[in-house]
Amino acid sequence: MSDTLQKEEQIKASINAAFRSAKVSIQRKGRIIVEFRGGILPAFASYLKEYLNFKHLSMISGVDWPEDNQFELVYHLWSYEQSIHVMVKVRLDREAAKTKTLTPLWEHAETYEREIHEMLGVEFEGHPNMRDFILEDWDDLPPMRRDFMTREYVDEVYEWRKGREDAQDVRQTIAEQYNTEVPNFNNEDK
């Protein structure tokens, strides 16, 4: 297995040599994960693009981690020459999520950043065209945040068709048949 991961190991070594703070791990053949503190992200991205030939920006994902009070941005880069996919992960503070735009490096990063701005509420400094993307007149929390509850929102804004109120919960029905109650130990402190 070690010989097949040779390319990955090389890239790992180069990244480690150039950027000490980057934590590089090889997930499997063709997949490298780089965890990064942020800050010098554009420099790192341009290093990947220009020196290591990761020319293709597949996408930028935003993942919400409210338990860590952080947003995670994942930049997916692909190198056609080496057939390797790198995921560069940057964690941002959830309260003041702000990072530098990558549009100077990849112009189409514009769309991804617009979407993340809209869906998570991350600010991209230096973005040329930060207007509405998908949503229109949205005044609630950014919808992809985990604390935005879509079912509650729907209950509030929309109405259901009547005629289904007689639905019963099977477990509760059975409990009632025997005049018992099901205790709830789910929320007890352990």
Next chain:
Amino acid sequence: MKEDWGKEAGNIIARWARKHSLWVLAYGTGCGAIEIPPTMTSRYDAERFGITGMATPRQADVLLITGYLAVKTLKRVIRTYEQMQSPKYVMGFGSCTINGGMYWDSYNTIKRLDDYLPVDIFINGCMPRPEGVIDGFIELQKLIDSGQANGWKKYQDNLEWYRTNQKKVIKNWKMPDYNW
């Protein structure tokens, strides 16, 4: 007496003409639009019934709501609908127009189409098959023939109610008033 008879005959002829030339507004509002090309082209050939696509709202008779409507689309659809000339008919296409369908817990799609637009006929399915679409048109033709397809009148009569519902979800209501 004679005048009434003449009027009635006129109505019958008008309905007959209407039901045999249903021009559908080519607006693929939702994912149901994918079954419209097979319906309209050689395999199912809905043109046999005088059903054909039309590019502009003002010349169209039928507004096909092909599935879910995002709130953003709803705004455009209302505007489109109001630009259409009476008599006009709305077809709700698929489960998601009836009670939310697949998208029942989505924050961005409406759940009950008939709250916002007068729907003359609902077609079941997700997707409805082309047969279902044709069946919907045949049913609509029957309704037109019997004079029951009068959703456009309902819309005019209950405009206030529809507007309230529409404005509840469309937060920024900046639209010209059409509905002539």
Next chain:
Amino acid sequence: MSAILQEKETTLYLGPQHPGITGNMMIELKVTGDTIRKATTHVGYLHRGFEKLMEERLWMQCFPIVCRICVPEPDPNEENLARAIEELEGREVPERAKYIRVMMLELSRMATYLLWMGGQSGSAGLYTMPQWTVGDRDYIIDLFEELTGGRVYHMYIWPGGVRRDLPEGFEGRVRKVLDYLEQRLTDYDRLLFENAIFLRRAQGVGILDKDMAMEWGVVGPPLRGCGIAHDVRKDEPYEVYDQLDWEVITHEGSDVYSRAMVRRKEFEQSISIVRQVLDKMPSGPVHNPGPNPLKWRVPAGEAYVKTESARGEFGYYVVSDGSLKPRRVHVRGPAYVHGVSLLERMLVGANIADTSFIMNSLGTCPPEIER
């Protein structure tokens, strides 16, 4: 055209209700005369918040959702999510299921290309072609219906394999449809690909610079139409593509015509791939069952998987936190770049009439842009 019109800049809204727009989206054009000076895309008319909805659903319940992300071609989505979950779980897929998956993916590629041929020629005013291709596409849809039980949304590829084995005599019927479509290709050639009107409209129109294509992350037929041989099926072979005999198809020219020719040749190639798959398909089980879907936890981790769809690389980034529901499923639709920022760039300088022509050649598909 009068001089006044040529100088005065007008704003023109194409869509969302416009027959030339591929799907429900809008392009705001600033034009002088017939020439586009600036184009701004507006999307979001089809936004359903699927990525949010998937966070609220069990893993199994995500499958009916993902196939609705790209309406004309649902199978790469199912394939992607299934493969992402298999990667996270380390679940093996039976060999036969892999072949069936490839067959599904190639058939759906062909169906999409047929629909595209209809759209592309329709936007050039050739209305016979859609009548033929969309009609012929229905034979593939019939195959899907027989195999999966659904015409459009198949819900067929799922973790651990595929949902059902092939019905009896299915291979023969697939071959029959392939033979028919192969023979129809000559008709399509004569009607569209060699048609003078089409050639005049397509050649030299919608030029996508080669370097720009690489730079902008263009994928699929538009990239291969620039003469660059990249295809996920070769770059990172999945399922059994590395065991089949096929080549990446490219076409020099970088214009609408070359993109069309790439698709046309790939259509032919897909026929050959499906035939190979049918020849080589082993017998055996088609599903490696997993845990009860109601209590199914996917191990914590993340996976990025990609599939070559008819419009290019479909990527899924799936994050699991070890719970019953996905933490995040992020979808990279191939049209995401083509349909928004690239289109804005490519339309500058084009004719108004070419807008939908160029859009079609890029394969813009709004539902996967906004999901």
Next chain:
Amino acid sequence: MKNIKGALVPFSALKYLGKKPHTVRYPFEKKKTAERYRGFHFNEIEVCIGCGTCSTICQNEAIDMIKIEGVEPGRGDSGLRPRIDNGRCCWCGLCVDMCPTGSLSLTDQYLHTSPDPDSYLLIPGVDNPEMKENISFTKSDTEPLLQFDRVPMRELDGAERVKSFAEVVLGYMQEEARAEATRCVDCGLCVTACPDHMHIPEYIGAIAEADDAKALKYIYDNNPLPEMCGKVCTRQCETVCAIGHLGEPIAIRWLKRYATEQFPDPAAILNPKIAEPNGKKVGIVGGGPAGLSAGYYLALRGFDVNIYEALPRMGGMTFAGIPKYRFPLDSLDKQIDYMKKVGVKMHNNVRVGKDITFDKIRNDNDAVFIGIGFHVPYTLGLTGEDLENSIQAIDFLRRVNIGETVDVGKKVVVIGGGNVAIDAARVSRRLGAEVTILYRRRVEDMPADWEEIEGAEDEGVHIVPQGIPLEIIGENGKVKSIKYGMAEMVPDDKGGRPRPKLIEGDEHILEVDTVIGAIGQEADYSFLPKEIMDELKIERGRVVVNELKQTSIPDIFAGGDNVNRTMDAISAIADGVRAVEGISHYLLDE
């Protein structure tokens, strides 16, 4: 100009003018849908058990479970049936693939066009019975979504087992238990069959979630003897398990056993809240499962509880009647110790009626609970039964369990086919004898658990079905041999199960050292004073009680084998739990 050919090419389409069109001329001619087409739902109401799995898996919440006319709730049936909201359904068919019984299917019907949006609710099978003919998409046998195979339980090897009284079943390891618990679909139908209505889906769910402590809390909520149940319960729950309709039921008993085995001291996990003493006293006659359950929950509610037991240990029949290889002593002790911690006062070796009078107990306490069980065996009614070495299984098991040495000789015959008979046979095997079981009917008619029968066969017990003992032949006052005749099964005239009929002349004689009878037991009410016996309503050996286990004498409650017919530990526990309600109601007016 060079493309002039191209300009003419479209006209080549003219060649199709004469061809047959490929148009589907719907509605004049219908195209047949595929064999697997996913159209409207159909549900076989008779097969459906109302488990609601379809409703749980539906990602659109399109399926409601509703009460419908003509379907009554019962054992293993919630009485609910699904209703589909076609305004939600997306026809993915997950509900069909998840249906544990295979009753739900999809049909090839798909047309429903109506101006009325409220007409899209469908109760499959009720609204569309005619669609039975149109079923197209059904559950697959080869590509299942649910797991139908049970995680196998590790056991001692048959040859190894007979050497000692070591526990046969080894119990699930953590991963095995998780895997097994994951198979559950949380329907709760098992609760309908459990006499005690334990919170089965909840504790299985907790095990699947890797929260064994929570599982234990759910278990102890209405069963204070779960370790015993986890080992020897008759597990009626498993007979109605939804998964059991097409596969092997969830191993509910083994999961309960797993949960209880994780914690050597339940008190540390449960932290039971014991109410302030309320000044009321309850005396309990008999320390079996019924008495212990009643005692435990009464103590939790602040009652002063005294249990009087004739045997040296608590546990009643579970101590005296169940062999140690099924239910080891330390398991029992663990539970008894926990109960003592809660404050239940226990008095062993006190036989009511002999060491203490019933009247005294009744006078000292505000209420009395009788849970004496069935400890007096039925006699075989054969000549030679009173010979030495012709013994009763129940006495035999008790003596072995108390620790007496019992000599059964080299060859043993056990008469009967219930669990007690199998127990006696397997214990005899462990004492070194060759064992034969004589049973009147066929093996499949045996009332014993199939697992027990298999276990016995593994251990080398020889079963003679359709063998009717005729006479025990003695020599010097000791058993020498037994004569039995073979029987054939004849249909019952009254419509009952087939009954055995002796075949004339087909008689055999078996040399034996010991004959063990195991054909049933009854209660011994001799400890009750005559005036109470007169007042107490007893029918066919069982005390008659009301819903809250109150007898015809208001301050006397009863439960266990001497009350109910099912004669198993879990029913006795259920009686105890119900009696707590009754006693609280009677004494505290709650």
